[in-house]
Amino acid sequence: MSDTPNHVRRIYADFIMQKSDIDRFNMGFEMADTGQKMVEMNLIRQHPNWSVGQLKAAVFERIYRTDFSADEMNRIMEAMVMFHDQKKD
16 A cells, blocks of 8 residues: 655655665665564563563564575574573573
């Protein structure tokens, strides 16, 4: 769904294209980081008692769930939980 008029889209596209390549690159990373933080905050609200590893694995799953097979995803998530939740001596 898009309720943005075409002339407004053009104005915004022109605004973005006036920025330098590095500024556009950085904007993309900032948007991705913001999206990841939104997912993380949502999961924290739903599961306040999760460990750091469980949270990071769930964020990874939410973002990349279509990029890996179920077996690959399970292996990656298990490794993330083990890595982040291991005891430090």
